[in-house]
Amino acid sequence: MANDILDMLREDHKKVLDLIDSLQEGGEGTVKSRQNNFSRLKKELLQHMHAEETVFYTWLLDNADDREIVLEAMEEHAAVKMALPGIEHTDVSDEHWEPKLKVMGEMVRHHIEEEEDQIFEQAEQLMEEEINDNLVKDFKQAKRATEITV
Ligand SMILES: [Fe+2]
Numbered sequence: 277m278a279n280d281i282l283d284m285l286r287e288d289h290k291k292v293l294d295l296i297d298s299l300q301e302g303g304e305g306t307v308k309s310r311q312n313n314f315s316r317l318k319k320e321l322l323q324h325m326h327a328e329e330t331v332f333y334t335w336l337l338d339n340a341d342d343r344e345i346v347l348e349a350m351e352e353h354a355a356v357k358m359a360l361p362g363i364e365h366t367d368v369s370d371e372h373w374e375p376k377l378k379v380m381g382e383m384v385r386h387h388i389e390e391e392e393d394q395i396f397e398q399a400e401q402l403m404e405e406e407i408n409d410n411l412v413k414d415f416k417q418a419k420r421a422t423e424i425t426v
């Protein structure tokens with residue numbers, strides 16, 4: 277288990293991207309496994325975004341010089357959240373399901389790339405050991421809190 281907030285976020289990102297990849301490759305996958313993987317993806321995304329917004333972005337908004345990229349990232353989260361029900365309410369065998377997943381996957385991929393590149397760079401400059409430890413603690417707690425509601 278990572279004890280560095282940025283490593284924890286990277287681990288989550290990898291999990292989410294792996295799930296998107298397997299859903300996209302899974303053309304031959306059964307309907308059931310697609311549904312299961314999508315539920316896992318949705319849960320991972322919602323937990324991650326919630327914890328990231330309430331803990332990591334909140335800290336950055338209070339401390340970073342460039343707040344604009346953080347505000348933009350929040351809007352990207354909102355766009356992903358809006359796309360999720362459209363996929364969820366489409367049957368996995370419907371021809372619209374794959375394009376819907378693909379477009380959302382592209383949004384997530386783009387978001388993660390910019391986040392790890394620009395936002396993490398800012399965070400690294402501001403990070404001190406004590407701040408990191410508090411963020412790790414709060415992030416874990418925020419994820420656990422979402423688990424109940426997802
Ligand atoms: Fe993230």
Ligand SMILES: [Fe+2]
Binds near residue numbers: 325328349353391
């Ligand atoms: Fe994010």
